[in-house]
Amino acid sequence: MPHIEIDGQSIEVAAGTTIMEAAESLGIYIPFFCYHPKLSVAANCRMCLVDVEKAPKPLPACATPVADGMKIATASRKAKMAQQGVLEFLLINHPLDCPICDQGGECPLQDITMGFANPHSHYQEEKRVVEDKDIGPLITTEMTRCIQCTRCVRFGQEIGGIKELGATGRGEHMAIGTYVAKAVQSELSGNMIDLCPVGALTSKPFRYKARSWELKHTPGICPHCSTGCNTDVQSLGKEVLRVLPRNHEAVNEQWICDKGRYAYTGLNAPDRVTQPLLRKADGEWAEVSWAEALEATLAGLEKLLARHGADKLAGLISGQSSNEELFLFQALLRGLGSPHLDHRLHQQDFRADAAMPLYPALNMTLEELEREPLIVLCHAFTRHQQPLTNHRLRKAVLNGGKVVSIDSIHQDFNFPVTQLVAEAGADSHLYQHLAEHFAHLHEAPQNDPLAVLARELAAADNPLILIGSALLHHPQAADLLAQVESIAELAGGRIGWLAEEANSAGAWLSGCVPQRGPGGHPLDAAGLPADAYWEAEMQGFILFGVEPGVDSMRGAEAVQRLANAEFVLSISHFAQEARQYADVILPMAAFAEGSGSYVNNEGRLQSFRAAVKLPGEARPGWKILRVLGDSLKLPDFQYSELSEVSAAWQHAVGDYGMDIPPFQAFPPIHAAQALPAGPLLRLGDWPIYQGDPLVRRAAPLHNPLRARMHPQQAHQSGIQGDVVEVSTAAGKVTLALELDTHIPLGCIWVPLGYSETAVLGAAYTPCSVVMAALPERQTKSLRAS
Amino acid sequence: MLSEKSLEAIAFERSKYPPEESRSALLAALRIAQEEQGYLRDEVITYVANLLDLPPIQAFEVATFYTMYDLKPVGRHKFCVCGSVSCFLNGSDRMIRHLSERLGIGLGETTEDGLFTLQEVECLGACKDAPMLQLGDRYYENLTPESLDALIAELRGGSTDVR
Ligand code: SF4
Ligand code: SF4
Ligand code: FES
Ligand code: FES
Numbered sequence: 001m002p003h004i005e006i007d008g009q010s011i012e013v014a015a016g017t018t019i020m021e022a023a024e025s026l027g028i029y030i031p032f033f034c035y036h037p038k039l040s041v042a043a044n045c046r047m048c049l050v051d052v053e054k055a056p057k058p059l060p061a062c063a064t065p066v067a068d069g070m071k072i073a074t075a076s077r078k079a080k081m082a083q084q085g086v087l088e089f090l091l092i093n094h095p096l097d098c099p100i101c102d103q104g105g106e107c108p109l110q111d112i113t114m115g116f117a118n119p120h121s122h123y124q125e126e127k128r129v130v131e132d133k134d135i136g137p138l139i140t141t142e143m144t145r146c147i148q149c150t151r152c153v154r155f156g157q158e159i160g161g162i163k164e165l166g167a168t169g170r171g172e173h174m175a176i177g178t179y180v181a182k183a184v185q186s187e188l189s190g191n192m193i194d195l196c197p198v199g200a201l202t203s204k205p206f207r208y209k210a211r212s213w214e215l216k217h218t219p220g221i222c223p224h225c226s227t228g229c230n231t232d233v234q235s236l237g238k239e240v241l242r243v244l245p246r247n248h249e250a251v252n253e254q255w256i257c258d259k260g261r262y263a264y265t266g267l268n269a270p271d272r273v274t275q276p277l278l279r280k281a282d283g284e285w286a287e288v289s290w291a292e293a294l295e296a297t298l299a300g301l302e303k304l305l306a307r308h309g310a311d312k313l314a315g316l317i318s319g320q321s322s323n324e325e326l327f328l329f330q331a332l333l334r335g336l337g338s339p340h341l342d343h344r345l346h347q348q349d350f351r352a353d354a355a356m357p358l359y360p361a362l363n364m365t366l367e368e369l370e371r372e373p374l375i376v377l378c379h380a381f382t383r384h385q386q387p388l389t390n391h392r393l394r395k396a397v398l399n400g401g402k403v404v405s406i407d408s409i410h411q412d413f414n415f416p417v418t419q420l421v422a423e424a425g426a427d428s429h430l431y432q433h434l435a436e437h438f439a440h441l442h443e444a445p446q447n448d449p450l451a452v453l454a455r456e457l458a459a460a461d462n463p464l465i466l467i468g469s470a471l472l473h474h475p476q477a478a479d480l481l482a483q484v485e486s487i488a489e490l491a492g493g494r495i496g497w498l499a500e501e502a503n504s505a506g507a508w509l510s511g512c513v514p515q516r517g518p519g520g521h522p523l524d525a526a527g528l529p530a531d532a533y534w535e536a537e538m539q540g541f542i543l544f545g546v547e548p549g550v551d552s553m554r555g556a557e558a559v560q561r562l563a564n565a566e567f568v569l570s571i572s573h574f575a576q577e578a579r580q581y582a583d584v585i586l587p588m589a590a591f592a593e594g595s596g597s598y599v600n601n602e603g604r605l606q607s608f609r610a611a612v613k614l615p616g617e618a619r620p621g622w623k624i625l626r627v628l629g630d631s632l633k634l635p636d637f638q639y640s641e642l643s644e645v646s647a648a649w650q651h652a653v654g655d656y657g658m659d660i661p662p663f664q665a666f667p668p669i670h671a672a673q674a675l676p677a678g679p680l681l682r683l684g685d686w687p688i689y690q691g692d693p694l695v696r697r698a699a700p701l702h703n704p705l706r707a708r709m710h711p712q713q714a715h716q717s718g719i720q721g722d723v724v725e726v727s728t729a730a731g732k733v734t735l736a737l738e739l740d741t742h743i744p745l746g747c748i749w750v751p752l753g754y755s756e757t758a759v760l761g762a763a764y765t766p767c768s769v770v771m772a773a774l775p776e777r778q779t780k781s782l783r784a785s
Numbered sequence: 786m787l788s789e790k791s792l793e794a795i796a797f798e799r800s801k802y803p804p805e806e807s808r809s810a811l812l813a814a815l816r817i818a819q820e821e822q823g824y825l826r827d828e829v830i831t832y833v834a835n836l837l838d839l840p841p842i843q844a845f846e847v848a849t850f851y852t853m854y855d856l857k858p859v860g861r862h863k864f865c866v867c868g869s870v871s872c873f874l875n876g877s878d879r880m881i882r883h884l885s886e887r888l889g890i891g892l893g894e895t896t897e898d899g900l901f902t903l904q905e906v907e908c909l910g911a912c913k914d915a916p917m918l919q920l921g922d923r924y925y926e927n928l929t930p931e932s933l934d935a936l937i938a939e940l941r942g943g944s945t946d947v948r
Pocket of ligand 1: 145146147148149150151152153176195196197198200201
């Protein structure tokens with residue numbers, strides 16, 4: 001191992017270590033711009049030049065591997081002259097507009113200039129100006145400030161997985177951009193803002209909102225998927241102004257996705273509720289005091305229970321709720337005598353409920369995922385569902401692993417994935433054929449991808465099979481799950497779950513499913529699952545952080561049932577949907593306003609604190625539930641601090657493992673009927689930015705609503721033009737159409753999660769499609785501007 | 786977008802490199818496209834990138850880096866005058882000014898009759914005979930205003946083989 005000396009301190013480092021890394025481990029700071037530990041070495045800024053004994057010229061520390069006996073000086077006259085020279089050159093074309101630059105105060109160029117530059121410049125001539133690029137609603141560009149470090153370019157290529165930014169032109173004309181003006185598509189794009197060492201790339205929604213040093217930092221946990229990224233919520237006064245990643249190597253490294261970064265912009269949506277709302281006898285809504293609202297709630301519940309009994313009361317809670325809220329929610333419903341509560345609004349087939357694991361656990365750490373040689377994704381489009389778990393899968397592929405996806409449509413992965421796509425609705429056949437191939441592994445034809453996969457699985461040592469949320473959304477989920485289990489057995493592989501929501505794991509553990517209590521204890525009298533409440537004609541509902549109209553598979557039906565129910569209490573952040581059917585709306589703390597804890601996909605318990613004060617009269621969810629339980633005189637609701645609820649949750653849930661059996665014993669599953677036939681099959685799922693009430697309202701993330709269809713299918717169905725009318729048994733809607741070869745023949749893809757498409761009912765149902773013209777009426781948007 | 790012949794030529798270039806190194810064929814593919822089309826429109830660059838399965842921005846980076854690629858229509862004769870150090874010290878500035886006055890166009894521009902384009906390029910490796918320019922696939926060295934005038938006159942006269 002080479003022995004070297006840096007500034008008189010000696011150290012022995014592994015061969016191949018760079019001077020930069022060696023200096024870092026000695027705690028010696030060498031200034032740098034283009035170097036980044038997570039990116040390849042470009043060595044193009046020359047800021048890190050150091051003086052190496054016997055070397056004729058200063059050498060870049062980031063790109064120079066140490067050699068035995070090297071003597072390095074980082075602050076000798078020669079090193080200093082090099083640093084000053086480089087800075088002088090970098091600043092020649094820099095506008096030095098720090099006073100109006102959002103990066104000011106957190107700018108490496110500013111800091112390094114203060115620390116290392118010669119205050120005098122020889123440059124008298126004109127500076128260059130670079131035209132700004134429009135790269136979408138998330139990132140502002142100020143390209144004259146760019147120092148061409150190419151961190152952003154390397155990020156796209158090496159981390160984001162799609163190269164979108166590039167350096168065009170050369171020499172003095174080199175500029176960073178997309179060349180042909182277009183918005184960047186990567187769901188990780190916001191990280192380029194953090195990487196940019198100057199103010200060339202800054203956050204568009206944050207532009208001119210505050211100076212970095214005025215912001216208060218609060219550690220948060222992202223509520224938008226099960227990866228559980230650690231965030232730094234930055235606020236000024238009562239307003240959340242930015243969400244940035246907080247380093248946690250084991251979870252999100254130093255990244256977050258754009259959903260986690262920008263969803264906060266939905267907090268100011270026009271329908272935010274900050275005052276209890278009560279529907280008066282005349283049907284009008286009135287802002288009332290908490291006392292009045294609670295009184296009405298108690299009266300409503302009591303009347304409901306007296307008239308219909310607790311069996312007609314159902315509870316739906318969001319999988320984004322904290323453990324504490326989930327725990328109190330089930331205690332409230334069960335305390336009132338109702339077994340009907342659930343958090344799985346997206347699901348439509350619950351026949352495999354008894355086989356479900358204690359909680360949807362990855363059964364390994366995210367870091368371990370990177371080293372898996374063979375991973376099969378079962379209906380899991382991780383790139384949009386768990387963007388940073390997806391990043392680990394991408395690394396597994398870069399490390400030489402292989403990822404195979406089985407799904408209903410072709411997905412747009414950002415790394416090479418072998419994709420096996422079911423014919424229209426024949427998902428179960430696909431899994432069945434895969435299983436069958438194990439019986440005659442050596443006879444199968446080489447060109448049958450299923451046979452190849454079976455062989456690879458059989459040959460692999462303990463391959464990994466991951467179950468995605470779209471599998472659970474399928475009308476034949478139970479059959480598919482049973483098939484996946486048997487495939488795992490045939491392959492001698494392991495199963496991991498990709499939990500859907502930030503706290504799906506917590507919801508299962510806390511007992512927010514109808515068949516199990518806290519800690520996963522099976523209940524004697526199981527209640528009905530979420531999708532059954534509409535048909536079962538429930539008369540009373542307690543909704544917590546959900547909008548069943550868009551959060552459930554059969555949105556229109558849900559809204560209708562809710563509107564016809566006798567009493568609906570909505571504990572919510574937003575009022576627009578609840579105003580259609582609720583009797584009382586209680587304003588609840590939203591993202592960054594409350595404290596609590598989540599269990600992420602790995603089983604990691606992570607807690608977060610409120611970053612800002614509650615707006616108006618809104619209250620933390622757990623307090624609302626506690627007051628309700630207390631006023632209803634239910635036992636065990638005498639908490640005064642959150643920590644007491646957390647302790648009670650811990651006690652009730654007990655020690656859950658991080659590596660648990662992926663299935664419990666399957667109940668007998670009667671083969672599901674074939675999907676009903678129709679001219680076409682309507683497929684659909686929740687798109688990346690439509691999955692929860694907050695992100696749906698985040699204007700900068702807005703994705704236009706589009707149906708998608710294979711061009712050949714459109715041709716066969718006689719569709720020209722880009723507007724179609726889609727009709728199912730439940731209803732019909734007119735939508736913009738995009739031709740997309742990712743969608744199999746015989747299908748049309750219509751996303752869920754939009755109020756416009758709720759009328760179509762559940763996905764995987766027959767539909768017909770005809771050409772149409774767009775309706776006059778502009779679709780209403782909820783998003784904050 | 787490209788003719789069968791060009792596509793074949795690109796496929797041939799592509800076949801010279803291993804499957805995962807399609808970017809190695811990019812320079813040649815862009816050249817072939819330009820030879821056919823005269824210059825590289827954005828759509829052509831994107832098309833070539835897609836042919837090679839590369840992100841379009843990567844093809845744009847290359848196309849904007851090399852002065853040999855033309856991103857807008859150029860005249861029949863393109864004067865590529867070297868402006869790098871040796872040529873600069875030997876008066877390339879004067880040569881450019883001279884050409885510019887004679888042709889009535891600035892750098893990067895094309896004469897109205899579509900005959901001439903004037904461009905400044907980086908060192909072409911003929912420093913020993915600076916100042917120099919490239920025209921088509923030939924170098925013209927030790928330039929003087931007079932030699933430039935003679936060159937222009939010959940080209941105007943329709944000669945395609947100028948020495
Ligand atoms: S935009 Fe920022 S990150 Fe990208 S090259 Fe310029 S300075 Fe570097
Ligand atoms: S990957 Fe998931 S947890 Fe992480 S920032 Fe994105 S949505 Fe949030
Ligand atoms: S940090 Fe070493 S050259 Fe940029
Ligand atoms: S400097 Fe002009 S050819 Fe080298």
